[in-house]
Amino acid sequence: MTSEIFKRKELVFALIAFLGLWLFLDYSVVEPGVQSVTADILKWATLLGGFMLIYGGLEALRYHSKVVYKKQRNWYWSAYFVAIVLVYVFSGLIQGSKGMIPQWLFNNMLDPASATMYSILAFYIISALYRTLRLRSIELAILSLVTIIVVAANDPIITIYVPQLTAVRDWFISVPNVGANRGFVIGAAIGAIFLGVRVFLGRERSLVR
Amino acid sequence: MTDVLTLFGTYIAIIITLAVYSYIIKETDLFRFAEYSFLATSIGWAILLGLDTINNVGISAISKGRYDYIIPIILGLLLFTRFSGKLWYLARYPVAFILGVGLGVFMRGQIHAMFLQQIAATVITPVTVDSLIILVGVLSVLVFFYFTREHKGALGYVSTLGRYFLMVGFGATFGNTVLYRINLAVGRIIFILRALGLLP
């Protein structure tokens, strides 16, 4: 019977609400007793963050192992994936996360792949700038012209001959942009506040599977 | 032995760098090699970090006599019930703990730093033309995202003004993204040229 109680989502939302409000109120109630309990709660959450990293990894391992087992599309790449993960984890367990093999994998596979991944966007953004920044409407004219002013101001050769350009760029970024960005940040904060409130009230059912 | 390994490693790094760039021409098996290497090593590294965290934060506390830290370890192990058919709902509790604490920390920060401080910062003295433009920008963007009333008449003008302010913000971001993406590419090309000995 007790398993029925633990199944109910209300208990889960009660735990979320209690912890959320405790952390929220701790922020303003400067009580040593409260502070040290909070420091422990925060530490437990950080510790669970470690479990979350492992769970995410195992979830990926399970998915790719299933792909290999069922010989689905690209199963050999999934086999390669599983092999590398296992080599990385077991060599890490034996030699420690800074051992020779884990360091080798980090420096020669993880670092080059992740460091290069975003740089391919340099090509996409140049062709997007060429193909799509057209003065088709007032809005696109504003967006395109501000973009080109920033690009020109970031171009050292142009700023030699037109030094005021950096001042024009800095004005656009520090005045109208700050106005727009601040309005957006305040709006986003409003969205975040009500997301938290709905979760605490147990209305955000989709957040807990 | 080790310098053969490091040499081999450098070549693998160059191959992966070029494999990622091959994505631009066409998505080939070369890119898949880089993609799956990236996916696998980032997962492997995350698992090791997770284990280190549990050891440094959890186990070390218990070894120092804090036996109450066995509770979060058990709570963490409950996460793996998601893999079991029967007890899957128990995994909700560690997720709830992280979510509850995360939301509490996130929301107090959002209200104080991102709501109150950003509002107060909109009107810093001395009041200049620029700070008035910022004020008009903030107000018009807030009105732009207002949904309960039809944007007609005066409200329509303010909302359109808000949209134009947003366009300036997007232009500033687009221009600076060109700078950032190109710099990321430069950093990788410097790596390749240096590995090939063409740069000091």
Add this chain to the structure above:
Amino acid sequence: MGWAKKMGEISSKWIYILLAILLVIPLLVPIPLPLTPSHYTMEVYETIESLKPGDNVLFVIDTGTSGWPALGPGVIALVEHLFRKDGVKVFFVEFESTSPPLVDRAVAAAPSASKKKYGEDWIHLGFVAGEETGKASFAADIRKVISVDYKYGKPIDEYPIMKNVKNMNDFKLIVEPTNAITWMEQAIRQWYTPYHVPIISIPPFLDVPWAENYYRAGQLKAYLAGTSGLAEYEKLLGMYGDATRGLAVMTTTHTYAIILFVIGNISYFLSRRKKEVK
């Protein structure tokens, strides 16, 4: 009259090939460029310059390996400048998962690091999980989330530098280079707003418009902006780093972008006028 339309539709292949060339040439044939430090760069420089012996600086590398190619030179310059200040103690810590190994990379590239003694002048505390919760937890009580240092795995209290350093109030300055504005916002929410410790940062250049907002609001004390910002800082320190080396590439690639923009719009207006005429 089809050339107007064709001008606006050059195939991506040629655009990419020309871009690739313009990316590599200036690296092999360095073009010296004049640099005048902007006020953004000077504010970061003076903030570090004003540090006194005994001041503790928290250095949070949140660039990740994905941001390192662009932000790495700036991180190295800031580490070098901090190591030039006698008596200033530097504490490295990371909240982004791929960043821990970058500390050794930055310290190895900083010439003045040889003058500094690990465990007395600087220490590498390592990775803290939990992102924003980790940052709040670290600020409340360092020893709750860090028990051993990252470099040697020894308990942190064995290092003299850790004496009477308990929580965020013991830090004079936070330096947080990052490859996403979300990491900087977490630092503002969990460190600046509650503890009032000033933050200087190197934001990813695409988030400079965001950083400017927090800088104008006083939530961010100072930040380095763009390639020129990093190159200016290297010049202030008399270093010839990768930022200065890469500055020349900004000339070729950005001029190329402006030419493409002009061509694209000329083609658009000509073909649009042709449509009206028909």
Add this chain to the structure above:
Amino acid sequence: MVSFAHPLTIAILALAFIISYYNIRRAKIGTLPTLRRKIPAVDAIEQAVGRATELGRPIIFTPGLSSLETIDAPQTLAGLSILSYVSKLAAKTKTPIFVGVSKATILPLAQEIVKMACLEAGVPEAVETQHVEYLSDQQFAYAAGYIGIMAREKAASNIFTGTLWAESLIFAEAGHAAGCFQIGGTAVWTQMAFIVPTCDFVLLGEELMAAGAILSNDPEQISTIVSHDFLRLIAIALVLIAFALTLLKVPVLSYINGG
């Protein structure tokens, strides 16, 4: 310097609870105001589906990179509400759809939504023409998979609404080059800069969540948008009050900075 930071922070949270509860109750008894501000992209969805039907080519859709168990949940939820609406429209004319999903956790949800939408449209067999596929958790593998489908299936319309990060530039650029009728939507500021010039219609920031609420006409989601508007009015008032106080030389910022 006394600080009103903490009492104000608690006051705003308490206010948010009251507003949220008030609007949820109004939603139950049906006295909730409707979201009358027009969102052009919402009306454009019908145009996007119509174009695909006319050309006899499929629609391609993605609810973004994120899942429902993160702070980005509202964007993913809005993306899935828009999927349900698009799926219903397409089912009526049996226009094929290809849905690309990045997180395995929302795959079953997306499949369920498509099935329900076809049933509600009264054309249950249309489910065969609507394919939901899990692409990859990794950002760029997901992008490669998505534009791969777009090219292979010669999509006529491309709708990508939800949490989007750097990969949105690849969607937008590929779709624009392929001549797709594009509707993009996200609340991630840096990506809005890319969808505005490359898409025919856009959902910017809060517009995405409002569109999700309108299309789902789920009173719960609409009450959320109405609650946001309450606090938005209060924010506007606070800005004006702060401005007035500053003119009277009151150091507003230091009161908020908490000493």
